Amino acid sequence: MAKVITLNRSKTIPTPRSVKSSIPATRYANHLLAALPEPDWLRLQPKLEAVVLPLGFVLFESGQSLSYAYFPTSAIVSLLYVMEDGASAEIAVVGNEGMVGISLFMGGDSTPSRAVVQSAGYGYRVRAATLKNELQLPGALMRLLMRYTQALLTQMAQTAVCNRHHSLDQQLCRWLLLSLDRLDGSDLTMTQELIANMLGVRREGVTEAALKLQKAGIIRYSRGHISVLDRPGLAALSCECYRVVKDEYDRLLPPALLHERPADV
Amino acid sequence: MISISSAHSPLLNSLLASLTNEDFTILSTHLEWVVMPLGTSLHGPGELIKFAYFPCTSIVSLHYITQSGASAETAGVGSEGIVGTSIFMGGESTLSSAMVHTGGYGYRLDRRTLQNAFEHSPTLQKVLLRYMQALMTQIVQTAACYRHHSVEQQLSGWLVATHDRMRQPDELVMTQELLANLLGVRRESITQAAGKLQALGHISYRRGHIRVNDVSGLRRCACECYNVVRKELLRLAPSK
Numbered sequence: 057m058a059k060v061i062t063l064n065r066s067k068t069i070p071t072p073r074s075v076k077s078s079i080p081a082t083r084y085a086n087h088l089l090a091a092l093p094e095p096d097w098l099r100l101q102p103k104l105e106a107v108v109l110p111l112g113f114v115l116f117e118s119g120q121s122l123s124y125a126y127f128p129t130s131a132i133v134s135l136l137y138v139m140e141d142g143a144s145a146e147i148a149v150v151g152n153e154g155m156v157g158i159s160l161f162m163g164g165d166s167t168p169s170r171a172v173v174q175s176a177g178y179g180y181r182v183r184a185a186t187l188k189n190e191l192q193l194p195g196a197l198m199r200l201l202m203r204y205t206q207a208l209l210t211q212m213a214q215t216a217v218c219n220r221h222h223s224l225d226q227q228l229c230r231w232l233l234l235s236l237d238r239l240d241g242s243d244l245t246m247t248q249e250l251i252a253n254m255l256g257v258r259r260e261g262v263t264e265a266a267l268k269l270q271k272a273g274i275i276r277y278s279r280g281h282i283s284v285l286d287r288p289g290l291a292a293l294s295c296e297c298y299r300v301v302k303d304e305y306d307r308l309l310p311p312a313l314l315h316e317r318p319a320d321v
Numbered sequence: 322m323i324s325i326s327s328a329h330s331p332l333l334n335s336l337l338a339s340l341t342n343e344d345f346t347i348l349s350t351h352l353e354w355v356v357m358p359l360g361t362s363l364h365g366p367g368e369l370i371k372f373a374y375f376p377c378t379s380i381v382s383l384h385y386i387t388q389s390g391a392s393a394e395t396a397g398v399g400s401e402g403i404v405g406t407s408i409f410m411g412g413e414s415t416l417s418s419a420m421v422h423t424g425g426y427g428y429r430l431d432r433r434t435l436q437n438a439f440e441h442s443p444t445l446q447k448v449l450l451r452y453m454q455a456l457m458t459q460i461v462q463t464a465a466c467y468r469h470h471s472v473e474q475q476l477s478g479w480l481v482a483t484h485d486r487m488r489q490p491d492e493l494v495m496t497q498e499l500l501a502n503l504l505g506v507r508r509e510s511i512t513q514a515a516g517k518l519q520a521l522g523h524i525s526y527r528r529g530h531i532r533v534n535d536v537s538g539l540r541r542c543a544c545e546c547y548n549v550v551r552k553e554l555l556r557l558a559p560s561k
Binding site: 209220311 | 386416417457458505
């Protein structure tokens with residue numbers, strides 16, 4: 057039964073199929089999972105389900121009670137707020153460093169924001185009830201998720217102040233860096249329209265800003281593909297918001313050792 | 322006549338009021354009733370947070386300051402909340418700053434007591450984590466609001482939200498300068514927006530004071546953000 061989900065009322069995207077993998081879940085593709093002590097990981101592992109997360113898939117809608125929590129591995133998820141008139145603003149980004157669905161463990165069960173896949177890839181999901189049960193047991197998962205929540209809130213708050221004070225040019229740089237951190241390599245598949253939706257600006261603004269970056273040799277942009285040619289250059293043009301949030305993430309959640317990164321799942 | 326501002330009771334803060342008897346007993350010997358004067362900085366960015374505060378009649382602004390010195394409020398905390406969440410969330414410090422924007426009273430609690438109590442009590446964890454979500458809701462909404470809405474809408478929403486948090490809504494002791502800092506705009510923008518609201522009869526102000534004359538009028542001038550946050554705060558509020 058195909059469910060149709062709209063992204064900003066301009067696209068319809070089918071639901072993802074869940075890919076039941078015979079390969080047991082591997083922890084190293086997501087930093088939170090990788091940071092779990094062995095016993096906690098062994099308890100959680102059989103309950104994780106590998107899923108495809110296609111572009112535009114809505115993990116949860118505003119006000120919707122969450123059925124799953126997701127740990128992205130190669131996908132990137134955007135937490136957005138969508139106004140009554142359809143105008144959107146991305147508040148935070150979640151990739152392989154995090155989890156989508158913190159309102160499950162905070163107890164609110166739903167939130168006014170929406171979570172949508174902005175860069176297709178894979179992840180793991182776990183049933184809401186399973187996660188809640190796991191959190192009742194004394195263990196590291198709760199502490200880990202609390203630290204992650206604090207990091208995420210920092211990102212959200214920094215977005216607020218960035219939206220208030222910084223320019224679109226700076227914000228585009230910051231956004232590109234945030235995405236790059238969560239991907240392998242320096243290529244993004246991303247339309248200008250999508251970026252405009254994320255940044256909550258008109259598409260023309262993004263075109264202009266991207267052109268400037270291209271002229272400066274920082275990126276190469278062609279038909280929905282962005283290649284970052286000069287990452288330090290990008291960082292130099294970004295506002296401090298990127299660095300500030302990254303440092304705080306690293307402080308709260310020191311990067312786990314990633315032993316191996318399988319290509320899929 | 323006993324001034325309500327100095328009669329202290331934990332019931333004046335919703336989180337404290339909702340605690341189980343056991344949880345409250347553990348905290349009560351360490352809770353200190355303190356005056357929280359307008360303008361007090363409770364913590365700055367990167368500082369080890371030594372005390373959590375439970376405002377009762379005071380209201381606190383959580384805000385971020387950029388490298389260039391510009392600031393913007395991300396959330397407000399009144400008697401519905403607690404300031405110093407990183408004490409139990411594990412970070413111990415935070416990038417935000419907390420400043421009292423409406424003077425009054427509250428309780429403060431040392432971090433060790435809060436940390437220990439949190440670690441050992443699932444019921445306390447529940448209450449405080451739920452409040453974290455209420456805080457997150459505000460921050461998210463603020464971020465979206467700063468992207469899309471006008472100063473006039475933001476000022477209206479801020480005034481109603483503050484009015485909601487006041488126990489005995491009265492005149493707000495508030496300069497336009499402070500409002501400008503809180504909302505992260507130039508003072509002229511506040512003057513302009515406040516002027517419009519005054520012309521509509523919703524507020525009246527004199528030097529350093531703002532009085533809300535028409536709450537529903539202000540609500541109409543606010544963007545949807547005010548309602549979204551209010552609804553969520555009510556939904557997430559602890560039951561007594």
